[in-house]
Amino acid sequence: MTEFISPTLSYSLLSPILVVFAGAIIGVLIEAFASKSIRPIAQVSVSIGTLVLALVQVWRIRNSSSTTAAMGSVIIDGPGLLLQGTILVISIIAIFLIADTENFAAAAAAIPGSPEERESIARGQQVTEVFPLTLFAVAGMLIFPVSSDLITLFVALEVLSLPLYLMAGLSRRRRLLSQESALKYFLLGAFSSAFFLFGAAYLYGYSGSISFAGIREAVVGGTGNDVFLLIGMAFLSIGLLFKVGAVPFHAWSPDVYQGAPTPVTAFMAAATKVAAFGAMLRIYYTVFANAEWSWRPLLTAIAIISMVFGSLVAIAQRDVKRMLAYSSIAHAGFLLTGVIALNKAGLDASIYYLFAYGIATVGAFAVVTLVRDSAGEVTDLNRWAGLGKRSPWVATSFATFLLAFAGIPLTSGFIGKFSIFSAAYESGATAVVIAGVLSSAIAAFFYIRVIVLMFFSDPLEDATSVLIPSILTRITVLFSAVVTIFLGVFPSPLLDFISNIAIFIR
């Protein structure tokens, strides 16, 4: 009988993750034991407190690095911590939106249209389980970019995905659409997870190891059977590309973005992307770096298709959430450019881009939650006409985010695109840069069309009204807009900060 070895954990370095898990469990306990009247306020405070505490922990250990924080299954290093920080910042402003329970079903378990549903609405019930779910998802996201073996990576993937599947089905209005999207997301997610696992198995077959370091050694040494490597790599990539919504694994994203409650969409669109790209950066920059001859051409093709497809189809959209979904597909392509660059500048630029894009995305969806009529959110773009005349502040902030998405100078989006494209250009990936610039031009067309619609068109008869934002939503919109502008005007502090500490350790 082999002796049991008790694991040694570096609690200090794992504290951000542990804090979020602890917060999630407290949230579950509140659901179970606290009275209904105090649940909402308790959940909101616990969630915000947890995330802020975790962010403080990330800041505290910002200069640490270790490969043995959890028996070799996670790596704490600069890029990992930067991405964790980004995820936490995004989660904090997203939880402000989620706290506005107007967006969520009164009782998620009640069948749409049933007497139980009417009763729960009449009683003024509120869904509060969304908070612990969010925290669990955040915890999974925090592990995802710092995982250093395939099992941890997979577990993190599932921990972050499962709560999201549920959260997508919680919408208060158009519940059937919401539940359909949740089911779609779940089925396709499970499908892609299968691919992911399949790939992991092949990689184990190739290298005889599940740790990143072991696979990397095998790739460098060239000892294994290349067919196993290639198949494993391809299937693993499918799982990751599905999460970031790159073409042709994007099909779920417009439906889910549209069906999910908008605060959840905001959280999902921004934070999931950061986590998934974080993991991709680590895997391609460290594990597969020496096999770049095999994957760079492929990712280049996928990046180009994503950018062009996302930008082109976005033009045809009439629904603001679907438009943002296609825009996020195009942005997945832009971000892949940073992976392809495979140099230090590309890493820095990707992290900067993820931060800037994540913030602007949450801000944009936050604005979407505000534009309403009596039946809930209005996502039909035609009815956004003239919004700038009636609600100049809301429209101006939305315009700011759109300009950032379009990469117009003096917004964070410009600096992000500029640095990511220049990094890719330095590495010789000229084709993807050309495609990127061209599709940016196409994309600018539909972003600016929305701005024109908001500011220069006359409102229609059935005008939408803008909700008076709650203080938390207001903070989110304001914070996002200020950060978006600030990073466009003074990018240097953040860029320098990232470039100083973003170094992968292996």
Add this chain to the structure above:
Amino acid sequence: MLVNNGLVYLIALPLFGSALLLLAGRRADKWGHLFATAMSAMSFVLGAVQFYEMLGRDAENRAVTQKLFTWISVGSFNVDAGLLLDQLSICFVLLITGVGTLIHIYSIAYMDHDKDRRRFFAYLNLFIAAMLLLVMGDSYLNLYVGWEGVGLASYLLIGFWNQKPAYATASKKAFIANRVGDMGLSFAIMIAFATMGTVSFKGVKEAAEGSSQGALTAIGLMLLLAATGKSAQFPLQAWLGDAMAGPTPVSALIHAATMVTAGVYLITRSNFIFDAAPTAQLLVVIVGAITLLFGAIIGTAKDDIKKALAASTMSQIGYMVLATGLGPVGYAFAIMHLLTHGFFKAGMFLGAGSVMHGTGDEVNMRKFGGIRHFMPITFATFGLGYLAILGVPPFAGFYSKDKIIETAFYSGGIKGILIGSIALFGAALTAFYMTRVMILTFAGTPRYDINNPPHESSFLMLLPMGILAIGSVASGFLLARGEALVHWLEPLFHAHEGHGPEILPPVVISLMALGVVIIGASFAWFKYGRGPIADTAPTNVSIFTRIARRDLLQDDFNESVFMRPGQALTRLLVKTDDVVVDGAVRGVASATLGSGAALRTSQTGFVRSYAALIVIGAIALIAAIWAVTL
């Protein structure tokens, strides 16, 4: 160089005032004007303290700097947002904050009845902040920020009463003319960066010694273009007259004393470029000479008191630009004239505003007459400004303008005699049109309803006028005594080079200048002082008068050469856009819609087809890897 981390407060105070007044909205209506005035005054106090400390140091250590933050850091291109306060900038700082504060005080009374007085003061504070940034930036890029800031403030203030379409048009005209000049500045910055790799004053100064003549000339010409836009010099002078649409305190502060002199500052600050690029420097002289005559001639024909003063401003700045083009010996005299002009012209504008205030916003001098009886204090302060601008000793203008004329004569050869004579002729014209303004406004018999006579303005308006009048009297003597200003500025320029041969003794030139002034003034007296003045402008006048009244056809020229061809070009472009570009777009759009319809079939909403898509993608991926690795 010494570092002083307090410099930023000079700018921050008025900027804060502006932001607060704009953000606070109507809530600040009651105290906004006082707050803005206090901000400006505190800025002046800080400037005065800086000046006092500067006096205590020896010449090499007078300049102080402050680094604010790293603004841009991209590869080899580094720009710090930094401030520089040296002997040159302190002159401007004191002028801007000093005259600026006086005009804030004046405006409290002048804008008393305006419901938007708070907004007016917010813009005034914004202007002070931007102008201070302009003169205190330590690089061309920082200067550019201030440069655009004053342009914005000027635009907002000219169009302050934008409910009148003509005023709104005037502000647009000023803005567009300034844009042309601003392009010059941005080109100059780009050329400097491309050829020297730096845009800081210090860096460019060091790099200028090793730079090619071509690059220096190009930078010089572009800087000159910038200066002509901001300082209303030929050929971008047309906007200044229309800019008088703004409230009179604005005309006094921005369009007489400070902003319009930014071009002179720019050229003086860039002395190391112009000194090394003789072609550009010669063009500076030519621009200055043309403008000083141009403005003076327009001034002789204007009946609108503010437009007459505006034409005079243009002409006086022409003198300054002329002086800066004369090389190292000229810079200090340009600055001296700039400072004295700041006093007497601002004083006269405030006087004009006072007259307008007393007569119910009348600006036509043919409707004035004999106002000295009703507004004796205004008459006195305006009169002192008048004596100063004429260059009558010992008033301020005598010291500064005389020096410019003298330096022009001494600049050597035919050129010296030519520009000296132009400057001298300009002085005669100045005496003529200013005497005309004095006679039409203050002398003679009233040409308005005598039962409703003008009234003297309130104390708050008279106080700044009085202080500026003191400046009109004394500033020239103080600056010229023992060549105080020349020595003060000496470390910045290679002033020891001296000037060309003295073809005439200085005293002769002074006497000549005085002579032509007396001739000009007497001529005006004979023409306007003896008989009654028609209260409408006579129409049976010579072609020359008519041309002068039309601002020497500057607008006709701009309209026929730039505006109409521009409009035609725009129409052509719109048509091209409609047919060619939109046609292509429509083509692309229908193609996109076609492909969109095709692509939409991929988005069926069925999970099974999405999953099939993933499988197809996976197969394609594997196949592609196979193809790549084979």
